[in-house]
Amino acid sequence: MSTILSELAAGIPQTIGITLASFVVAAVLGLPLAVLRRSELWLVRLPAVVVVEVLRAVPPIVWLFLIYYSLGSTDQVRLTTLQAAVIGLGLIYAAHLSEAYRAGLDAVPVGQWEATRALALPRAQTYARVILPQALVVVVPPMATFAIALLKDSAIASVIGATDITFHAVQLTQQDLNGLGNFTVAGLLYIALGVPFALVARAADRVLSRRLVGV
C-alpha cells in the first residue's frame, strides 16, 4: 500500500495544480458571467446565457479534447496538456460558479439594494460594502462543493496526458497489473485531497455567518 502511495504521490502536484489553477480561472471568469446574466437588457443577457449553457451541455472530456487537439495544436498555438486542462476546466467551472454567484446575488434582499439607492451609495461601494459581503455567505458552501467536483474532474486531464494521480495509477497498473490496489489508493487519495476544501468551506461558512448575524 505504501509503495503504491509513493508511486502515485508523484501525480499529486499536477492534480493539485490543475485544480487550483482552474478554480482561480473559474472564480474570476464566473463573476462577469453572473453579472451579465442578471442584466435587464436581453442583448447583454443572451450571450452570457448561451455561453453558460453551452459550456455545461458538452462533457468536460470533449472540451479538453477540443482545446488540446483542435485549438491547441495549430501552427500558431501549441498548448501543453496542463494549459489545455486548466483552460477547459476553468471555463466549464466558470459557468458553474457563475450560477452559484447569481444565486448569491439573488439571495440579497431587494430592500438592501433599495437602501443603497436611497442613500445614493455609488455602485462600486454598493457591491463592495453591502451586496458582496452578504452574497458571499450564500456562495461559499456551493463554491466549496464545486472545488471538490473540480478536483475529481481534474482526473480527466490524464486522458490527454497530464501526469496527475490518475495518469500515474494507469501507468503503474500497466506494469504491475494491480488495478484493484492502485485505483483504491488513487480513489482514497482524491477523497483525502478533498477534505481540506470541505474544512476550509466549513470554517469560512462559520466565520461569515457569524459576521452576518451579529457580534
Next chain:
Amino acid sequence: MTAESRPLLALDGVCVAYRHHEVVHDVSLEVASGEVVALIGPSGAGKSSLLRAINFLEPPSKGRVLLEGAEVGGSRRSLDALRRDVGMVFQSFNLFPHLTALQNVMLAPVHTLGVPPAQARERAMQQLTHVGLADHAHVKPGKCSGGQQQRIAIARALAMEPKVMLFDEPTSALDPELGAEVLATMRSLAAEGMTMVVVTHEMHFAEDVADRVVFMADGRIVEQNAAGKLMRDPQHPRTQRFLNAVRNR
C-alpha cells in the same frame, strides 16, 4: 403663497405604473419646509408607491418631482443629488446586517458625501445618541429589537443631513410597544422642525404630530386638510367610511 414659503418638495401630476398597470394617477402635492404630512388610506391606495416615487425608487411614469423648485431629472447624477437630500425609512428597516449600527450610519456619509471617516464617526455617534441608541453603536442589527433597528435606520437617514425625511409605514412591522418608541423618535424629530412625509396606519400619530393629513384611495388624493380638521370632520364619504372603519376596530 409668498416667495419664502415656496414648497420644499412638490409633486406635479405624478403617475406610477408597474408594467403598464397604473397604481398612482396624476397626484400633485406640495410640502412646505418644516411641514409634517401624513399619508393615510386603505392598503392598495398607492400611498407607498407615491412615497417611493418621490426619491425615484419607483420612477414616476408621468409627472414631475421638484425639490426646492428644481425639477429632478432621470440621470444618475440628478437622482443621486436628490437622494442625498431626501432621507428614507423603510417598513422593514433594510439595515445592512453585516455592519454594526455605527457602521450602518457612517457608510453613506463616508462613501456618498465623502466625509472624512473620523468626522463621519463623530456625527454618526451624535445621530445614534439622538435616537437614544449610543450604547448600541457596536452591535449588529440582528441583535437589536425591531424598534431599535428602526431607530438605527432613522439615524442612518439623518446622518445624510437630509432636507426631507420619507417614512414608509415605519411601525407596521413592529409590535405596538416597539412601534411606540419609534413614534416617539419621529415625534421629537417633528418637534425639531424636520420636514417629513409619513405613510402610516397610526391614526393617533397622524392626528397629533402631522400638520396636514392626506387621504388617498385608489391611487388618487381624495381629500387633504389640516390634521385635526380632516380627522375630526372629514368631508368626503370615502374618507368618512375609512376613518369609521379604522376607529371601530
Next chain:
Amino acid sequence: MSMLNEWQDYLPDFLDGLVVTLQLTGVSLLLGLPLGLALALAMTARRRAVRWPAILLVEVGRGAPALVVLYFVYYGLPQLSLTWSSFACAAIALAFTTSAYTADIFRAGINSIPVGHREACQALGLSHGKELRLVVLPQAIRVVVPPLVGFCILLYQGTSLAFAVSVPELLSRAYSQASITYQFTATLTLAGLVYGAISLAAVALMRARWPRRAPTVAGAALPPERPDRTNPSWETTSERRER
C-alpha cells in the same frame, strides 16, 4: 462548407456511437437507480450496522472521480479472473457512481417528509414497510424526480469517460475518425454538438416541466438544500435523530 461535407461522412458512424452512449446511459440507470434507492433506505435505517456501510459506499462513490472508479473496475476485474467486455465494465462503474449520487437524492427526498407524518404512521400502528410504501415514498417521489432527471443528463455526459476504456461510444468514434483523417476540429466539434444538443434539449424540457425548482445539471451534484429550521413541524427525521 467543407466541414458540413465531412460531417456527412462521419454521421452514420457517429450515430452508431450515439446508440452505444444511450445504451450505456440506460443500463447504468437500470442498475444504478434501484441500488441508489436501496442505499438511501439503508442510510436512513435505524440500525447502525446497516447505516454505516451504506454511508461509506456513498461517500466513496461520490468522493472518488468517476474515471478512477471506471479504471478500478476495468483493470481490477481481470485480477478476480473475470473477463468482461469494456462495455460491461463501464456500465458497472457508472452504475456504482449513479447509485452513490442518487442515494443522496433519494435520502434527501425521504428526509424531506415532515417528521409528523412518520409519527402519525407510528401512532396509527402502521408497520415500517407500510409506512415507507404508503406514506413516505409517494411523497418523496415528487421531491426526487427533478434532481434525478438532472442527474440523468449528467450521466449521459459522463458516459464519455468510457472512451478511456475503449468502449465504442460517441467520443471514441470521433477520436478514431480523427486519428485516421487528422480532422480533429471537425470530428470533435460534431461530437460536441451531438452531446450538447441532446443535453440542452433535455435541460429545456426539464425547465418547461419544472419552471420553479428546475434543477440545473450541476444542481444534481450539489448537496440538497438545508430544510427550513425555523418551522419545527418541518423538522426532518434525521434532525430528530440527532438530538
